[in-house]
Amino acid sequence: MSKFFFHDAEIDLETLEEGRVSRKIRAHDGGLMMVEVMFKSGAIGYEHRHVHEQVCYCLEGEFEFTIEGQTTRLRPGDSVYIPPSVLHGTVCLGEGRLLDVFTPQREDFLKK
Amino acid sequence: MSKFFFHDAEIDLETLEEGRVSRKIRAHDGGLMMVEVMFKSGAIGYEHRHVHEQVCYCLEGEFEFTIEGQTTRLRPGDSVYIPPSVLHGTVCLGEGRLLDVFTPQREDFLKK
Numbered sequence: 001m002s003k004f005f006f007h008d009a010e011i012d013l014e015t016l017e018e019g020r021v022s023r024k025i026r027a028h029d030g031g032l033m034m035v036e037v038m039f040k041s042g043a044i045g046y047e048h049r050h051v052h053e054q055v056c057y058c059l060e061g062e063f064e065f066t067i068e069g070q071t072t073r074l075r076p077g078d079s080v081y082i083p084p085s086v087l088h089g090t091v092c093l094g095e096g097r098l099l100d101v102f103t104p105q106r107e108d109f110l111k112k
Numbered sequence: 113m114s115k116f117f118f119h120d121a122e123i124d125l126e127t128l129e130e131g132r133v134s135r136k137i138r139a140h141d142g143g144l145m146m147v148e149v150m151f152k153s154g155a156i157g158y159e160h161r162h163v164h165e166q167v168c169y170c171l172e173g174e175f176e177f178t179i180e181g182q183t184t185r186l187r188p189g190d191s192v193y194i195p196p197s198v199l200h201g202t203v204c205l206g207e208g209r210l211l212d213v214f215t216p217q218r219e220d221f222l223k224k
Contacts, residue, residue: 004184004192031215032166067117072119077120081144101146101213
């Protein structure tokens, strides 16, 4: 049976990029995975690509976000759609948080 | 070619439930749709079910959330996973916002 509820207090914070980036893997099962990523100002989400489709919502702060060579600013309430296998990356301009959702799940994010 | 960027300022606010609930359809394409739903205190998301898988993140406020007879409180940072075709609903205890993501897209939400 699926786990339905993922309370913030129960979720481990993972530290990446020498503390400039951290993340919490939130609700996930079946074909969906939600991941919140916290960035210090100046932190970089290096350009990368994956077969998973993705949507991303700016929760807090300010980001420069690039998808396939197109760049925009994201502020709270702004969101993006990233098709499968398309190159994308971000630079954090003001400390903040992004909420990513993937389909299928990023199995590479789950602990073995 | 896909639309990548969905800035908040460009998105219409739809009013539902006589103004007690409103929503913005945010980034969506392919197999993913992100929708932000704003609830007044006391507003109800009546129990319903759909074949789409869903994850939901509490952005603001406080909610009682029920999935298949299990009930919990959601506060900012809490999230839920809703399997396909499972009954779910919410009551807003303190004015707030939920961010839903569906796979596949809720075609019924898109204007004809």
